[in-house]
Amino acid sequence: MIPPDLRGRRERDPFWVAVNAAFNGIQRFRALRAPAAPAVRPVDRTMRLTVLEARPEADDVVSLRLGAADGRVLPGWQPGGHLDVLLPSGRRRQYSLCGDPADRRAYRIAVRRLPDGGGGSVEMHGLREGDPVAVQGPRNAFPFLAHERYAFVAGGIGITPILPMVAAADRFGADWSLVYTGRTRASLPFLDELPAGRVTVRTDDEHGVPSAADLLGDVPDGTAVYCCGPAPMIDAVRASVGLDATLHYERFAPPPIVGGRPxxxxxxxxxxxxxxxxxxxxxxxxxxxxxxxxxxxxxxxxxxxxxxxxxxxxxxxxxxxxxxxxxxxxxxxxxxxxxxxxx
CATH class of the missing domain: 3.10.20.30 (Beta-grasp domain)
Known part of the structure; x- marks a missing residue:
């Protein structure tokens, strides 16, 4: 045994010093010889689809069915979901899925043409059957939750996320109602797809601009209110929903700026x-x-x-x-x- 020094420390054994140095040298050599770790590449989640059908649905509204050219099964979605569409111009736009979630071979979206908008809707209206379309998703920022009673309110193109919700509520046997508003009947898409008996259609040219009472009426306790449409309509519904109802809404236009400073x-x-x-x-x-x-x-x-x-x-x-x-x-x-x- 190597004796300790005056401070009680033992002198390092030359044999183990040599072993340790050899081991460290081998590790450094292996590190130099090891292949470099591959660079992390972002996953491209873009799907390349094809326009299967372009169909007019109302004044300035066209629906587009998108599917894979080889007919493969597409990722599933739930009511309230949307697609990000990557347009050839570089624009990115979100459109609500308004078809049947059970149809795994195609996505349906609908677009209202806005000539004075940012150009995305005009570009979408230029798509024809057979055109390629790049999309990402589906994603869901407007989830449809299970309830016994629903009150749906849709304004114009705001029917798109509401339509599959109404179909699901009707299929599940829930108690539901829908108030569907717009400028004219000719401007309202998918009227022929709505279940009969529980839908109230109000148009500005026939009934005037609706009030909050016209849109919602007396909502029973425990009702889930789902609303999509222009900002004034959503604000009116928000102001009239009672404490015993739950409100879910999605805007199709930016909200007004509140408390902004220059x-x-x-x-x-x-x-x-x-x-x-x-x-x-x-x-x-x-x-x-x-x-x-x-x-x-x-x-x-x-x-x-x-x-x-x-x-x-x-x-x-x-x-x-x-x-x-x-x-x-x-x-x-x-x-x-x-x-x-x-x-």
């Missing part, structure tokens, strides 16, 4: 600084200067408009907006007087 947005790469008024989103202002900036839902859930933040603090206004290194310019704002973006 600020400036500096676009670093573009070399521009733009004023953002209290009643406009950063996205709307940026689009005036950069018409090709990417966006889609304008409600803070799809993430298409997420932009890097180089300086300034963010007023996060969406559940999916996290951290201070990026922001969803469609809804989030600056907390101070200026924010600098990587645009």
């Amino acid at each position: 600020f400036e947005v500096e676009l670093r790469r573009s070399g521009r600084t733009l004023p953002v008024p209290a009643d406009r989103s950063a996205l709307d202002v940026i689009r005036d200067a950069l018409p090709d900036v990417a966006y889609s839902c304008r409600q803070g859930f799809c993430g298409t408009c997420r932009t890097g933040v180089l300086a300034g603090a963010v007023d996060d206004r969406a559940p999916s907006d996290q951290g201070d290194d990026s922001m969803l310019v469609c809804v989030s704002r600056a907390t101070g007087g200026r924010i600098t973006l990587d645009l």
